[in-house]
Amino acid sequence: MSRRLLDYGPSALLLECEDLPEALGLLPLLRGEPNIDEVIPGARTVLLRLNAHVDDAQRRRLLTMPAMALHETESAPIRIEVDYGGEDLAEVAKQITSTPAEVIRLHASQIWTVGFCGFSPGFAYLQPEHDWLHVRRRPVPRTRVPAGAVGLADSWSGIYPREGPGGWQLIGRTEARLWDVRRPSPALLQPGDRVQFVAINES
Amino acid sequence: MILIVDTGPLAVIEDLGRPGLAHLGVPPSGAADRASCGLANRLVGNDEIDAVIEVTFGGLIIAADQLHWVAVTGPPTQLWIDDQPTASHAALPLRPGQRLRIDPPVRGVRNYLAARGGLQMPKTLGSRSTDVLSGLGPAPLRRGTTIQVGQPTGSLPGIDVAPQRVPSKDLEVFPGPRRDWFTGEAWARLVSEQWTVSADADRIGIRFEGPELDRRIAEELPSEGLIRGAVQVPAGGQPLVFLADHPVTGGYPVIAVLSDVSADHAAQLRPGDHVRFHG
Numbered sequence: 001m002s003r004r005l006l007d008y009g010p011s012a013l014l015l016e017c018e019d020l021p022e023a024l025g026l027l028p029l030l031r032g033e034p035n036i037d038e039v040i041p042g043a044r045t046v047l048l049r050l051n052a053h054v055d056d057a058q059r060r061r062l063l064t065m066p067a068m069a070l071h072e073t074e075s076a077p078i079r080i081e082v083d084y085g086g087e088d089l090a091e092v093a094k095q096i097t098s099t100p101a102e103v104i105r106l107h108a109s110q111i112w113t114v115g116f117c118g119f120s121p122g123f124a125y126l127q128p129e130h131d132w133l134h135v136r137r138r139p140v141p142r143t144r145v146p147a148g149a150v151g152l153a154d155s156w157s158g159i160y161p162r163e164g165p166g167g168w169q170l171i172g173r174t175e176a177r178l179w180d181v182r183r184p185s186p187a188l189l190q191p192g193d194r195v196q197f198v199a200i201n202e203s
Numbered sequence: 204m205i206l207i208v209d210t211g212p213l214a215v216i217e218d219l220g221r222p223g224l225a226h227l228g229v230p231p232s233g234a235a236d237r238a239s240c241g242l243a244n245r246l247v248g249n250d251e252i253d254a255v256i257e258v259t260f261g262g263l264i265i266a267a268d269q270l271h272w273v274a275v276t277g278p279p280t281q282l283w284i285d286d287q288p289t290a291s292h293a294a295l296p297l298r299p300g301q302r303l304r305i306d307p308p309v310r311g312v313r314n315y316l317a318a319r320g321g322l323q324m325p326k327t328l329g330s331r332s333t334d335v336l337s338g339l340g341p342a343p344l345r346r347g348t349t350i351q352v353g354q355p356t357g358s359l360p361g362i363d364v365a366p367q368r369v370p371s372k373d374l375e376v377f378p379g380p381r382r383d384w385f386t387g388e389a390w391a392r393l394v395s396e397q398w399t400v401s402a403d404a405d406r407i408g409i410r411f412e413g414p415e416l417d418r419r420i421a422e423e424l425p426s427e428g429l430i431r432g433a434v435q436v437p438a439g440g441q442p443l444v445f446l447a448d449h450p451v452t453g454g455y456p457v458i459a460v461l462s463d464v465s466a467d468h469a470a471q472l473r474p475g476d477h478v479r480f481h482g
Contacts, residue, residue, distance in 0.1 A: 006380035009460025012430050014380040040225040040428035042452055047225075047428025117228035118426060118452030121337050124228075125426070162338070181327055181339070187227040 003063050008047065013054065015046045015062060020115045020127055024192045025067030033058070041116040041191045043125065070113070070192070077111055077196040078189065080159070082150050084108075084199050086171035088138070092152060095135045095169075103171060104199055106132045112157055112195040117187065122161035122179025124189035131155045141167030148174045150197070157197075159189075204268050205318060207348040208302060211262020214344040215333035215406075216324050217315075217447075218254040224328060225451040231431060232334040235406050235447045235470035236313050237463075239277040242365055243317035246274035246294050248357040253321030254331040256344065258314045261307030265316070267297040271352055272319035272359065275303075278311025278471055279367045293364040294319075311370040311471035320353040335406050336448040370471035374461055376480045379434060381424065381456030389416040393434075393442065393459060394482035401441075402474045406448040409472055415440035416458065426452040432461035432469070434480075444469050 003022070006014040015030070017023040023046050030039045030046060035058065038049040048054075054062075084104045093100045112126035137153045142165060145151075149160045151168030160166055161179035178188045189195065207214070217240060220233020234240030234257055244253050256263065261280060265273075275282055275291040282289045283304040289295060291314070297303050305314055324331040324341050333340040382390060392414045403410040416436050429435070429452060433445045437455045444461060446469065459480065461469060472478060 007378055008380045008430065008457070009377045009432060010462060012460070014427065016380075038223055038225060040451060042427030043425030045425075045427040047430070049430065116426065116452060117226060118450060119228065121224075121228045121339065186328065191226055 005059055005063055011050050013048045013050065015048060017044055017046065020044055021070050022067045024113070024115070025070055026065065027192060028068060029065055043115055077194040079196050079198050080174050080176050081198045081200045082172040082174050084172040086150065086173065088169035089171050092133065092135050092169050092171055096133060103133065107157065107171065108197045108199045112197070114189045114191050114193045114195065116191055120161055120164065122187045123158055126157040126195055128155060128157065135169050137167045138169060141165055145170065146173065148176065150174055205271060205350045205352060206266045206268070207344050207346060208264035208266050209262060209346055210344050211258060211260060213259040214263050215257050216254050216322060216341050216344070217257045217332045218330055219252055220332045220447060221328050221330045225428065228451055229328065229339065230334055230336050230448050230451055232330065232332040232340065233447050234315065236277060236467045238467045239315045243274050243276040243315040245360060246276070246365060247272050247317050247319035248355060248359045249317055249319065249321050250356060253317065254324060255322065256316040258305055258316060259312060261305045261314065263316065264302055264304045266302045267299055269299050271297045273297050273303060273316060275305055275314050275316050277314035278308035278370050280308040280314055281306040290364060292367050294359060312473050313470055318352045320355045323351040323353050334448050336450060371468045372476055372478045374465040374469060374478060374480050376434060376459040376461055376482050379457035379459045382458050384418055384420040384456040385458050386417045386419045390458070392416060394480050398478045398480070400472045400474050400476040400478065404472065404474055406446055408443050408445040408449055409469060410441060410443045411478065412441055416442060424454055424456050426454045429453050429457070430460065432463065432466035433457045434459040434461065446470050
């Protein structure tokens, strides 16, 4: 068994999982556990902020509880329309030895799953079903990336919720509002959500 | 109502922040030195959740249009009401037309000003805190800003003055989740050598300068959750301690974590300070 529970100072634990699907499959169960204030997913871990001592029995439970299969938690994918005309489309095509049209097809023809959020509010790290678009980050980050820019880095895809600096390879842009504090649920994408990108500039 | 006459280098509204939203990418934010923020509120009979002004390196001047009870906490510092010197860590009546000025602290960085009734600013995601990383919450205070003060909810405490706490430069650390990604010597250096606070220190975190902390495992770490007080070691081997406005996830290993009390003390470190971590 490769799940591990790592001490994270006096009031937190890091649950290291086999992979992202296991971490996501444990989220709903961990949120129901006693003594845990907050559950924060990472790329293959779940950080547990504690409000009380976790005893040996609970530690054993955290290490052995079966993760829910993702199809038990998932609903219909969220559709995000993308105007694929990003400045780095040609660079991405070059890195995977392909064409811009093929990059678009590979991006829009699979389901992406929100693994975790970070970088800025509402920025979701999206994991692909297939590692077809594995690219290096830009050697020098851009100082200004517009809100709605759709990017790639390593095997992740992500959408910049607001204008700011960023080093991901940009392949398109969406009008979808990723983050809006006036909405009851400010983040469009949350861990475990699934995303289907839809090309809106296909000729 | 309180008028901001001058702000000093940085004055921001803070309360206990936005805990519980990290899974959406929202930093916890809130007062960098939570103990000092709590004491300021208690000295004027406020709730712990009331908003205060976090003053960085002094220089804040406020004026009152009616009687307001205020208290300033944090590192020891000199206050002035008009031209009269007065004490921090005490509830003070600020009368209509009077001005309160906060000098820069001799040691430490951040002072906290509470007003009886609490500072009323619009809330974002349940908090009035300014988050300098994500841009959530009110903008840093500017000259001429006016702040409404709420109705008192509790009575003034039956004490005149609270003890002052000199910021400590001995910080308590516990092992972090990736201690085993570093060599045994790296941990030994962390808890035995002297570390210097670099100029790169703000509400997000503090970079330290000292001996390099060598990795045993060199591979890239998939991003994982961060907490206040986490001691992360980015490429380059120099540790970085995260404070209130820290990013919620990071891709470098966390070797150690400060105790809650030490995280408050870390928020009072200034560039050039020498620090020791005790494991």
